[in-house]
Amino acid sequence: MLEVSLQEQEEMTDSESFINLTDNQLQDSRITIFGKFVEAQARLVNLLNKSLEENCSISIVWFEVLIRLARSPNHYLAIGELGEQVVLTSGGITRLVDRIEKVGYVTRRPCPQDRRVQYVVITVQGWQKLQEAIPVHLENLQNHLINPLSEEELLNFENSLEKLRHLA
Numbered sequence: 001m002l003e004v005s006l007q008e009q010e011e012m013t014d015s016e017s018f019i020n021l022t023d024n025q026l027q028d029s030r031i032t033i034f035g036k037f038v039e040a041q042a043r044l045v046n047l048l049n050k051s052l053e054e055n056c057s058i059s060i061v062w063f064e065v066l067i068r069l070a071r072s073p074n075h076y077l078a079i080g081e082l083g084e085q086v087v088l089t090s091g092g093i094t095r096l097v098d099r100i101e102k103v104g105y106v107t108r109r110p111c112p113q114d115r116r117v118q119y120v121v122i123t124v125q126g127w128q129k130l131q132e133a134i135p136v137h138l139e140n141l142q143n144h145l146i147n148p149l150s151e152e153e154l155l156n157f158e159n160s161l162e163k164l165r166h167l168a
Helices: 005-014 028-056 060-071 080-083 090-102 126-145 151-165
Strands: 075-080 106-109 118-122
Touching: 028 060, 028 126, 060 075, 060 080, 060 090, 060 106, 060 118, 075 080, 080 090, 080 118, 080 126, 090 106, 118 126
Parallel strands: none
Antiparallel strands: 075 118, 106 118
């Protein structure tokens, strides 16, 4: 076991022993803005997720899959495209669809033109779950995202998100 002397502990916590960072770098507003964005997003997602789980027995990620399928032409997407939309790797979306399919909210269908492609299709049970979840989700969005912002702030926020979502 590695033992550290009191003097070594003091040296490790002494700010002068760390890489020389200026206060300007540590307090840079770009870092602060991003940190606030990450924190706000995480808090909102946690709140929305908790409410959907408690009221509808689905997670926010399951909701996102179902709503994207419901909004898609003919109510299906290629599994790879669905993964891109919900920002998951191919392995991540495959495992997620496996779990959602197991409870009957989606099913897979092969692509007739390309055997390598599978479509994910929302089922009747998926539509029913979405019908149950949408009012809960809308109420939470209204209370925790829409109401705290003025109309102008909301419009600016939406425009900023639209700009940013296509950059990354």
